[in-house]
Amino acid sequence: MKMSNSIKDIIIVIILSILGGIFKILGGLLGNSKSVFVDAMTSIANTISILLIYKYFRMSLEPPDRDHLYGHHRLALGGSISTLLLYSFVGGIILLDIVEGLGTTYTVYIYAPIFATLGMAPYLIGIAISRRIGGSAILYARFTVIELIEGLTTVFASLGGVFVSYIIDFVGAIALASYLFIELVKSFREILSLVSDEAPKEIVEKVRESIEKYGVEFDKIRIRRIVEDVYHGDIVLKLPPNTDIETAHRIADSIENDLKKNLGIDVTIHIEPNEGNGNW
Ligand SMILES: [Zn+2]
Incomplete structure:
Protein backbone atom coordinates (compact mmCIF):
# COMPACT_ATOMS: atom_id res chain seq x y z
CA MET A 1 0.00 0.00 0.00
CA SER A 196 38.63 6.90 -15.80
CA ASP A 197 38.71 4.28 -12.99
CA GLU A 198 39.60 6.80 -10.31
CA ALA A 199 40.59 5.46 -6.89
CA PRO A 200 40.13 7.97 -4.04
CA LYS A 201 43.25 8.01 -1.83
CA GLU A 202 41.26 7.58 1.38
CA ILE A 203 39.64 4.39 0.05
CA VAL A 204 43.00 2.87 -0.91
CA GLU A 205 44.30 3.85 2.52
CA LYS A 206 41.38 2.12 4.25
CA VAL A 207 41.98 -1.04 2.20
CA ARG A 208 45.64 -1.01 3.24
CA GLU A 209 44.65 -0.65 6.90
CA SER A 210 42.18 -3.54 6.61
CA ILE A 211 44.88 -5.82 5.19
CA GLU A 212 47.44 -4.82 7.83
CA LYS A 213 44.94 -5.66 10.56
CA TYR A 214 45.42 -9.32 9.60
CA GLY A 215 49.16 -9.05 10.01
CA VAL A 216 49.90 -10.08 6.43
CA GLU A 217 51.99 -8.38 3.77
CA PHE A 218 50.79 -7.35 0.37
CA ASP A 219 52.48 -6.74 -2.91
CA LYS A 220 49.84 -4.78 -4.79
CA ILE A 221 46.48 -3.10 -4.24
CA ARG A 222 44.34 -2.01 -7.16
CA ILE A 223 40.98 -0.34 -6.54
CA ARG A 224 38.74 1.55 -8.90
CA ARG A 225 35.45 3.32 -8.46
CA ILE A 226 32.60 1.84 -10.46
CA VAL A 227 29.91 4.34 -9.40
CA GLU A 228 29.31 6.59 -6.37
CA ASP A 229 30.17 4.19 -3.54
CA VAL A 230 30.79 0.94 -5.40
CA TYR A 231 34.42 -0.14 -5.86
CA HIS A 232 36.10 -3.11 -7.49
CA GLY A 233 39.71 -4.23 -7.25
CA ASP A 234 42.33 -6.88 -6.78
CA ILE A 235 44.96 -7.46 -4.15
CA VAL A 236 48.14 -9.55 -4.17
CA LEU A 237 48.90 -10.92 -0.70
CA LYS A 238 52.29 -12.29 0.34
CA LEU A 239 52.06 -15.20 2.77
CA PRO A 240 54.84 -17.35 4.22
CA PRO A 241 55.56 -20.20 1.75
CA ASN A 242 54.71 -22.86 4.33
CA THR A 243 51.18 -21.52 4.87
CA ASP A 244 48.69 -24.28 4.18
CA ILE A 245 46.06 -23.65 1.56
CA GLU A 246 43.23 -23.65 4.09
CA THR A 247 44.81 -20.90 6.21
CA ALA A 248 45.62 -18.87 3.10
CA HIS A 249 42.06 -19.20 1.92
CA ARG A 250 40.67 -18.23 5.31
CA ILE A 251 42.78 -15.06 5.42
CA ALA A 252 41.82 -14.11 1.86
CA ASP A 253 38.17 -14.78 2.60
CA SER A 254 38.20 -12.70 5.78
CA ILE A 255 39.78 -9.74 4.00
CA GLU A 256 37.32 -10.01 1.12
CA ASN A 257 34.32 -10.12 3.46
CA ASP A 258 35.71 -7.33 5.60
CA LEU A 259 36.14 -5.00 2.63
CA LYS A 260 32.75 -5.94 1.20
CA LYS A 261 30.90 -5.41 4.46
CA ASN A 262 32.61 -2.29 5.78
CA LEU A 263 33.56 -0.39 2.62
CA GLY A 264 31.41 -1.88 -0.13
CA ILE A 265 34.50 -2.95 -2.05
CA ASP A 266 34.52 -6.08 -4.20
CA VAL A 267 38.04 -7.50 -4.38
CA THR A 268 39.68 -10.61 -5.78
CA ILE A 269 42.73 -11.76 -3.86
CA HIS A 270 45.75 -13.48 -5.35
CA ILE A 271 48.25 -15.14 -3.03
CA GLU A 272 52.01 -15.35 -3.51
CA PRO A 273 54.68 -16.97 -1.35
CA ASN A 274 56.63 -14.40 0.61
CA GLU A 275 60.14 -15.44 -0.50
CA GLY A 276 61.95 -13.07 1.89
CA ASN A 277 60.55 -14.49 5.13
CA GLY A 278 60.24 -18.07 3.94
CA ASN A 279 61.61 -20.91 6.02
CA TRP A 280 62.38 -23.50 3.37
ZN1 LIG B 1 22.64 -7.43 -18.07
Missing part, protein backbone atom coordinates in the same frame (compact mmCIF):
# COMPACT_ATOMS: atom_id res chain seq x y z
CA LYS A 2 2.72 2.40 1.02
CA MET A 3 4.62 1.58 -2.18
CA SER A 4 1.74 2.44 -4.51
CA ASN A 5 1.18 5.67 -2.59
CA SER A 6 4.75 6.80 -3.09
CA ILE A 7 4.62 5.94 -6.80
CA LYS A 8 1.47 8.02 -7.01
CA ASP A 9 3.33 10.85 -5.27
CA ILE A 10 6.23 10.56 -7.73
CA ILE A 11 3.84 10.75 -10.68
CA ILE A 12 2.17 13.82 -9.15
CA VAL A 13 5.59 15.47 -8.69
CA ILE A 14 6.47 14.78 -12.34
CA ILE A 15 3.14 16.12 -13.61
CA LEU A 16 3.64 19.22 -11.45
CA SER A 17 7.06 19.90 -12.92
CA ILE A 18 5.69 19.44 -16.46
CA LEU A 19 2.92 21.89 -15.55
CA GLY A 20 5.54 24.36 -14.30
CA GLY A 21 7.39 23.98 -17.60
CA ILE A 22 4.20 24.65 -19.60
CA PHE A 23 3.52 27.86 -17.65
CA LYS A 24 7.05 29.01 -18.36
CA ILE A 25 6.76 28.24 -22.09
CA LEU A 26 3.54 30.29 -22.18
CA GLY A 27 5.33 33.10 -20.35
CA GLY A 28 8.18 32.99 -22.83
CA LEU A 29 5.94 33.00 -25.90
CA LEU A 30 3.03 35.26 -24.83
CA GLY A 31 5.27 37.58 -22.81
CA ASN A 32 7.99 37.67 -25.47
CA SER A 33 10.60 37.25 -22.75
CA LYS A 34 13.97 35.66 -23.46
CA SER A 35 14.74 34.99 -19.81
CA VAL A 36 11.43 33.16 -19.31
CA PHE A 37 12.06 31.23 -22.53
CA VAL A 38 15.51 30.11 -21.33
CA ASP A 39 14.03 29.12 -17.99
CA ALA A 40 11.27 27.15 -19.75
CA MET A 41 13.84 25.24 -21.83
CA THR A 42 16.01 24.38 -18.83
CA SER A 43 12.93 23.31 -16.85
CA ILE A 44 11.90 20.88 -19.55
CA ALA A 45 15.44 19.49 -19.85
CA ASN A 46 15.51 19.20 -16.06
CA THR A 47 12.23 17.27 -15.87
CA ILE A 48 13.24 14.80 -18.59
CA SER A 49 16.70 14.32 -17.15
CA ILE A 50 15.33 13.58 -13.67
CA LEU A 51 13.07 10.93 -15.22
CA LEU A 52 16.04 9.37 -17.02
CA ILE A 53 18.32 9.56 -13.97
CA TYR A 54 15.65 7.68 -12.03
CA LYS A 55 15.19 5.11 -14.81
CA TYR A 56 18.92 4.33 -15.13
CA PHE A 57 19.39 4.32 -11.39
CA ARG A 58 16.72 1.61 -11.10
CA MET A 59 18.38 -0.38 -13.89
CA SER A 60 21.78 -0.12 -12.20
CA LEU A 61 20.44 -1.95 -9.14
CA GLU A 62 19.75 -5.14 -11.14
CA PRO A 63 21.88 -8.10 -10.00
CA PRO A 64 24.57 -9.57 -12.28
CA ASP A 65 23.32 -11.58 -15.23
CA ARG A 66 24.78 -13.37 -18.24
CA ASP A 67 25.86 -10.24 -20.10
CA HIS A 68 26.84 -8.15 -17.05
CA LEU A 69 28.93 -10.41 -14.87
CA TYR A 70 29.98 -7.58 -12.51
CA GLY A 71 26.44 -6.27 -12.09
CA HIS A 72 24.83 -3.26 -13.74
CA HIS A 73 26.27 -0.43 -11.60
CA ARG A 74 27.59 1.69 -14.42
CA LEU A 75 24.23 1.77 -16.16
CA ALA A 76 23.58 4.61 -13.70
CA LEU A 77 25.86 6.65 -15.95
CA GLY A 78 22.97 6.63 -18.42
CA GLY A 79 21.44 9.33 -16.22
CA SER A 80 24.46 11.65 -16.38
CA ILE A 81 24.95 11.02 -20.10
CA SER A 82 21.28 11.81 -20.75
CA THR A 83 21.61 15.03 -18.74
CA LEU A 84 24.63 15.95 -20.82
CA LEU A 85 22.76 15.31 -24.08
CA LEU A 86 19.58 17.10 -23.02
CA TYR A 87 21.37 20.15 -21.63
CA SER A 88 23.59 20.37 -24.71
CA PHE A 89 20.57 20.20 -27.00
CA VAL A 90 18.66 22.81 -25.01
CA GLY A 91 21.87 24.87 -24.69
CA GLY A 92 22.05 25.04 -28.50
CA ILE A 93 18.47 26.28 -28.78
CA ILE A 94 19.08 28.88 -26.06
CA LEU A 95 22.33 30.07 -27.58
CA LEU A 96 20.61 30.55 -30.93
CA ASP A 97 17.84 32.57 -29.27
CA ILE A 98 20.33 34.77 -27.43
CA VAL A 99 22.52 35.36 -30.51
CA GLU A 100 19.38 36.25 -32.45
CA GLY A 101 18.52 38.85 -29.80
CA LEU A 102 21.91 40.56 -29.93
CA GLY A 103 21.66 44.12 -31.26
CA THR A 104 17.87 44.07 -31.54
CA THR A 105 15.34 45.63 -29.20
CA TYR A 106 12.19 43.85 -28.14
CA THR A 107 9.18 44.43 -25.91
CA VAL A 108 8.47 42.24 -22.91
CA TYR A 109 4.80 41.90 -21.97
CA ILE A 110 3.28 41.53 -18.51
CA TYR A 111 2.35 37.90 -19.33
CA ALA A 112 6.02 37.02 -18.88
CA PRO A 113 6.35 37.76 -15.14
CA ILE A 114 2.78 36.53 -14.52
CA PHE A 115 3.38 33.11 -16.07
CA ALA A 116 6.88 32.92 -14.60
CA THR A 117 5.31 33.38 -11.15
CA LEU A 118 2.57 30.84 -11.90
CA GLY A 119 5.26 28.48 -13.14
CA MET A 120 6.94 28.46 -9.75
CA ALA A 121 3.91 27.22 -7.81
CA PRO A 122 3.94 23.62 -9.13
CA TYR A 123 7.63 23.33 -8.17
CA LEU A 124 6.94 24.52 -4.64
CA ILE A 125 4.26 21.86 -4.24
CA GLY A 126 6.56 19.29 -5.88
CA ILE A 127 9.35 20.01 -3.41
CA ALA A 128 6.97 19.69 -0.47
CA ILE A 129 5.78 16.29 -1.74
CA SER A 130 9.35 15.09 -2.45
CA ARG A 131 10.37 15.96 1.08
CA ARG A 132 7.46 13.85 2.34
CA ILE A 133 8.40 10.86 0.16
CA GLY A 134 12.02 11.01 1.27
CA GLY A 135 14.68 8.63 -0.10
CA SER A 136 15.83 9.32 -3.65
CA ALA A 137 13.03 11.89 -4.05
CA ILE A 138 15.16 14.18 -1.87
CA LEU A 139 17.52 14.30 -4.83
CA TYR A 140 14.66 15.66 -6.89
CA ALA A 141 13.93 18.26 -4.21
CA ARG A 142 17.56 19.37 -4.34
CA PHE A 143 17.54 19.69 -8.12
CA THR A 144 14.28 21.55 -7.99
CA VAL A 145 15.35 24.14 -5.45
CA ILE A 146 17.71 25.35 -8.20
CA GLU A 147 14.67 25.46 -10.46
CA LEU A 148 13.02 27.84 -7.95
CA ILE A 149 16.08 30.10 -7.80
CA GLU A 150 16.03 30.22 -11.60
CA GLY A 151 12.29 30.93 -11.43
CA LEU A 152 12.81 33.89 -9.12
CA THR A 153 15.60 35.24 -11.34
CA THR A 154 13.22 35.01 -14.28
CA VAL A 155 10.36 36.74 -12.49
CA PHE A 156 12.56 39.71 -11.62
CA ALA A 157 14.35 39.82 -14.99
CA SER A 158 11.08 39.80 -16.92
CA LEU A 159 9.49 42.33 -14.54
CA GLY A 160 12.47 44.58 -15.23
CA GLY A 161 11.97 43.81 -18.92
CA VAL A 162 8.37 45.01 -18.77
CA PHE A 163 8.81 48.12 -16.61
CA VAL A 164 12.40 49.24 -17.17
CA SER A 165 14.13 47.86 -20.24
CA TYR A 166 14.26 44.71 -22.33
CA ILE A 167 18.00 44.67 -21.54
CA ILE A 168 17.30 43.45 -17.98
CA ASP A 169 15.34 40.54 -19.43
CA PHE A 170 18.15 39.85 -21.89
CA VAL A 171 20.82 39.84 -19.16
CA GLY A 172 18.63 37.46 -17.14
CA ALA A 173 18.56 35.12 -20.13
CA ILE A 174 22.35 35.21 -20.42
CA ALA A 175 22.77 34.53 -16.69
CA LEU A 176 20.48 31.47 -16.83
CA ALA A 177 22.20 30.21 -19.98
CA SER A 178 25.60 30.52 -18.26
CA TYR A 179 24.33 28.46 -15.36
CA LEU A 180 23.19 25.76 -17.81
CA PHE A 181 26.69 25.57 -19.26
CA ILE A 182 28.20 25.25 -15.77
CA GLU A 183 25.86 22.31 -15.16
CA LEU A 184 27.01 20.81 -18.46
CA VAL A 185 30.64 20.95 -17.40
CA LYS A 186 29.78 19.40 -14.02
CA SER A 187 27.94 16.52 -15.69
CA PHE A 188 30.85 15.94 -18.06
CA ARG A 189 33.40 15.83 -15.23
CA GLU A 190 31.27 13.40 -13.27
CA ILE A 191 31.15 11.00 -16.22
CA LEU A 192 34.85 11.37 -16.96
CA SER A 193 35.83 10.71 -13.35
CA LEU A 194 33.84 7.47 -13.31
CA VAL A 195 35.00 6.08 -16.64
